[in-house]
Amino acid sequence: MEQKYVRESRTVKSSVVLPPDTNNHGTLFGGKLMAYIDDVAAISAIRHARKNVVTASTDSVDFLQPIKLGHSVCLESFVTWTKTTSMEVFVKVIAENLLSGERKVCAVSFLTFVALDEEGKPSPVPKAIPETPEEKWLNEHAPERAVARKKRREESKKLAKEFGVKKPWDPM
Template sequence: MIVKKKSAESYTVMNELVLPNDTNTLGNLMGGRLMYWMDICAGMAAQKHCNRIVVTASVDNVSFKQPIKLGDSVMIEGKVTRAFNTSVEVRLDVWAQNLPAGTKIKSNEAYFTFVALESNGQPVPVPELVPESEKEVALYDGALRRRQLRLILGGKMEPADAHELKALFMASQED
């Protein structure tokens, strides 16, 4: 039986309060602490999709767009954007909220990849993802190109074999 799941089924929200132990000398949240929280949130989203133990396989470029300050609430949203054979890609959006001021600013975004494992530690196939909205379809389509780039950078794929990634560049040259 082939199992298919929707992206919404993996949706996970995690909230943390930035305390003094979480900050650097400028009073900003340390990047390592944020990445730790992001890994937890992404892992929960991946587990919801796979119904398996998952391990982090890669983290794409984590963009730090806006500092998060001491006392801010951090809201991390994650959901699976595509399932491959034994792995899933999870997109995260990070928001900094100053609760007394009532502000909410997007601070970070990233893509994490997880591999689903059997109890013996061997990779296991994951359920197919069925995108529903236009945004989900765009993220789903882009995931294949992001995966090919990850594989090239990791030395696991030759650039000449990245057909979807090459097509993106060839299409832009035709314009």
Template sequence: MAKHIAANISRTIQTRLVLPPDTNHMGTIFGGAVLSYIDEIAAITAMKHSGKAVVTASIDTVNFLSSARVGDILLLEGVVVSTGRTSMEVYVKAECQSVENRTKTLTTTAILTMVAVDENGKPSPVEGVVPETDSEKQLFQSAQERKERRMKINEFAKELC
């Protein structure tokens, strides 16, 4: 029987300060900077789960819901919500916290697929995941639908080439 790991084992939390070089002319964080942070935390989360190096296979969805400004604190959290044979689906959320009033606002959510690789860069098997929270269970239950959608998009993209 395949071994499964509790989702909290891979959970990763990062805190970042939004600095002027991270922002645009309006003083809000660049979407590309947020994407970079999301990719990094997803990779760390997947490496913690698999115990292996990983590569990004896809960024399934990214929802920019609000902005962070210079001086805000950006809180990122990643968790493995489903697994395949060599892949892990990682849910990432980013929240902005104002230093002055300590309020938190959800800024971004994303779902990424990371693939574990061996020392030769070849896909390597990973253990399953056991979702724990209600939201993790919902994401786990809808994982197959997202996988099928990704496969259809990949097939469509191949036809365009």
């Protein structure tokens, strides 16, 4: 299987935070930011695999600072690590006060995507080759995150099996 540089999957998306995007605190809705994160991460995964992809998990979204009305929000994503058919994608969210130029990292996120073949089955992906210090660090620590992801997924399966689907009127 071929290999690809991490930079080949790098994706950047920017927009201005407008009133319909904000909550009662005058900051960007968390759900709106999560949609942006999934969108930009999917583009990175597709660029890396050059195949259709599906979000397997949103491993984490850590909201570090609020993003205010009138500021810009810039999301940068790239594939950090791959297994056979899956890709870990890192997303960094930077807010900028457009009047002062002050910029700060407001959120970071890790997602996992699976590449699909023409029949919708998991399909092999190229290995990701890191080059920059940030890419190398993220790649080096990816196996640790994969172990935590696998453990969390097993716990989710247990929870779903144990508490499954119930009628809304049945007591927990």
